[in-house]
Amino acid sequence: MNRKEAAQYVSSFFGDWYPALVRYATRASGSLSLAEDLAQEALFQLYQALAEGRQVEHPKAWTLCVVRREVGHRRASDQRTGLGGESFDEHELGLWSEVDPVAALTLGEVYERFHVLSTREEEVLLLRLEGLRYREIAHELGLSTPTVSTLLARAVCKLQAAMQAPSSAKQVEGVNTDASDTSR
């Protein structure tokens, strides 16, 4: 694959994989803006690997691992320099919720729900959502196959629980706003 083809190939990833990767990176790094950088970096590294003629069996899993590694590096360097301490930025989420008000769930809310997962759980879930087999996930993440199924089941349960809780709260909110609207 030459550089042009590699660029084309990776660029085709942006439609479906970039958002998921950003979301994962957000979860791992705790910052949406940093996550975009990480996702960019991961995809760029993928491009470089492909352009150099390396074989990448599961590009999506590959980029996920790159993000995880990068987050680890950054955390280590933050600890060294005493900087960092990034926290999940509410302001960013506020921005993002404005982006797509028509959606049933705003991007921010989705991010919040995925927040209940551990990074490992999210990794496994993401890769499963991408259609990878357990064996492949296990290989990519360096886990055993039974661990994959355990993590996956746990992730599904956690997400289900998380989805039930705030959605009911939202309904209550919705009723309230409706009531206030009619009272005007």
Next chain:
Amino acid sequence: MQATHPDDASLVAFLDGELCGEDLAVVRDHLHSCWQCRARRSDLEAAILEVARLSRSGARFPPARLEEARQTFLHRASVNAAFAPKIRQTQVRQRWAIAVSLAGALALLTILLRLPSPGPSQPVEAQAVLTGAARTEEATLAKAAYAADLQVTVRYGQHTSTRRYRVVSDPENRRRLVDGAVIPASGASGAWWTELTQSTDLEQSLAAWMRSGQWEPVRLSANFARFVEATGAVLSIQRVDEESYRVVAERDLEDGRWRVVLDVAQPSLRPVSLSVDRGNLQWRVTPLSIRKLSSKESAAYFAPPVVTLGHNPAHTPAYTPASPDILPAGPEPVKTGYAEVGAVIHRLHRAGACVRDSVEVVGVDRQRMLRQPMLRVVAASTMRKRELEEALAEDLLPYVELRSLEEEPPRELPVRESSGLKAPGALAAQSLIASALGTSEQRAIINYADHAISLSRQALGEANAIHMLATLFPAEGERALSEAAREQLRGHLLAHAAAADVLLTSLDEYLQPIVKGRGQRVVKLPSGDAAWQARAVRAFEEAQGLHRDVLKMFAIGEAAGEEAVEEVLGKLSARLQNARALMGPLSQQEAQGEADSRP
């Protein structure tokens, strides 16, 4: 069969079709028989559907943002592709082989069929390529905050230094930070770079260009165009291959030829590298990567901190020995966490920034400090400047706008009239000082020193005359002097005394720190300046001694009459002999000159 219910993990694996063999059979059989587990399976299936739906909704990324991300990636990829000479070369080589065979076949055909040969390819203008590249860069960089990793390699003689910069720039591209780490390749230290950048005109202009706010290493082509325009170089263009141009600016200087080369990649006209070649100096900037900066990262760089600094608002023109040091004492002179300011102040302090150096805070917000001068330091003299430069070293120097008084615009220096004497000599000295101040500090000191020496010598001559008179007429020497002659002598001495007084008052201001500092290392002079320093110090001491004696002579003479004057003159003569010996080669040369000029 109900003994062990399968766990969630097994159920999920079952739903995913991941179970096989015995495991599969066990779970399947169990599910057939167990309603509870079947319900759990349905729950999990519903949850999985929900998760899939949630994930899809999360994929609803703002399309504009997505597109932007894609463009950023493509840009990086293209920059990277432009830096892949090996791959490109092999491709070119393959193409070349194909082209040769094709050309051979075509030539044969042309000869056989006498086809008209294809016309020459469209000529390309260097300026057009340059403008295009500059525009591309501007368009790319103007939009967003970005971080660019650059590699700057400087080769000077046998020294090679490779330096990696990270340039961080904000959306308005006004604020930037250059984060550099020097990686010396062959025993190079920081000092030679400073010397190098100050050695000749071109290097100076390059250095100035790099240090000025206009210089942005990422904006290679825009800067290149500006540079070419400023230096009036001749532009030419070479087409390296179908994927890149090379724009070359060349100029002959008196001491050689220099050559600046900008490589531009097609089709986007993106600049790839900039190199300057000038004999033993080679300088090359290569962007390694350019990426958009996240808002958080950008905020971390550009957040304004609060800085409280002590500085000297009066710009300290007057010297008083008792005036407090401009920098507050103690190990923590700055009440701030802002590292660079603290470091600069601390190092200035350690270098013994003396009272004559003025420190002024230019900007206290971070945006001004990003590799922009934030402290304005006016060193008392050129030597002080060098010393402070040394102290600040390469790492902190860019944060300081360092000048010496010499480079300062001329300003009114106080010329004190400490004595009430008004005489022609004093007025002449004053006018001399005024004109000397119009030039520059160092020159002024030299002029003072010269004039002080000549005045001392005149006073010496006059005193010698009196002394000779007194020696020639030992008994009635004083009485032999007519009233008029005595008045004349007195008038001369008075004039010189006044002039010396004025001069000394001014000299005092400049030379006191030097004289005081002998042995205390207040001023460490480079070897080249030792001569004039010594001369100035000598002149100062000489003039001071003479002045004191002349005044004393007057005082005693007027109080005690002519006999006392003679006594004083005798002492003065001995003292002047000593002074002459002290002045050494200088006075010998001049005495010789005087002797030669005498008939």
